[in-house]
Amino acid sequence: MKMNLVKDVMARVAGTVAVVLLGAGVFASPDVSAGIANTKHNLGSSTGPAERVNSFSGTGEICVFCHTPHGSDTSASVPLWNRVLSSPTIYTTYNSLGTSSLDGSTAPVGSVSLACLSCHDGTQAMNVMINQPGSGGYNAAGGTLAGTWTGDHQTDGKIADGLITLIGKDLRNDHPIGIQYAGGPKAGTVPAAPAAYSSTAFRDGDFKDTKSAVLNGQSVWWVDTSVGTAGSREKTDMQLYTRADVTSVNKDGDGNSMTLSGAQPYVECASCHDPHTENTTFLRIPNTGSAVCLACHTK
Structure with a gap:
């Protein structure tokens, strides 16, 4: 009887976590977890795909390197983020090139892109997380999970120099x-959805037109x-991310400045990349x- 009760409680907890993730905006797909397991x-430390190049001995978990069911960074625009985000001010953005073909305003690095860069900017190791697996591993400022890294595409847990990633x-x-x-x-202004x-x-x-x-x-x-x-938003569509945290200055058709604020669509890392897919380069x-x-692009 006690064992059945424990199993029932565990099932209810797992179901609750799943509902929280879906409610936070994660795309529902029956093979999402399988996709992550079969990618870089x-x-x-659990058995991974043949093409996997980096592996960490400190845990056999997969999702914990990015997500946690408790104690996440609430400043991140992604569900239950388990990593410390860098300040947007540390990045030099594309608009600093001064190219004349850049029509729109560039916002400070944020949204889901800031989450992607928490690994891909190379400032911290991939085993730095807010809530480590198990009990007693919570650190809001980020703690380093003990273990050993192996693989040619990392140096001390950071993405190795010289890699395009x-x-x-x-x-x-x-x-x-x-x-x-x-x-x-x-x-x-941008027409209000829908x-x-x-x-x-x-x-x-x-x-191209947007939906x-x-x-x-x-x-x-x-x-x-x-x-x-x-007509319906799916993982295989190019996602545009709502940025209501910035005010942009545009030119109208007559060259007059106009200030835009409020929700409008922005291009971010995850517009083209899905970290959960098995597609090449995600x-x-x-x-x-x-x-x-x-x-x-219409070209």
């Missing part, structure tokens, strides 16, 4: 992130890739024929 994002703090040679989609609106936000409203008309919806009371936008169910869709690029 499986950093634990080490993005660093200088983002000038990377696709812009924290940037308004299609340069933002050329006049007025109204259409089409290329006729963009400052830069060389971009939009209101989910959990929040406006969301995406670019439909026609992979899966058309792209949301295979880039055959530049399909990822052409999903948004």
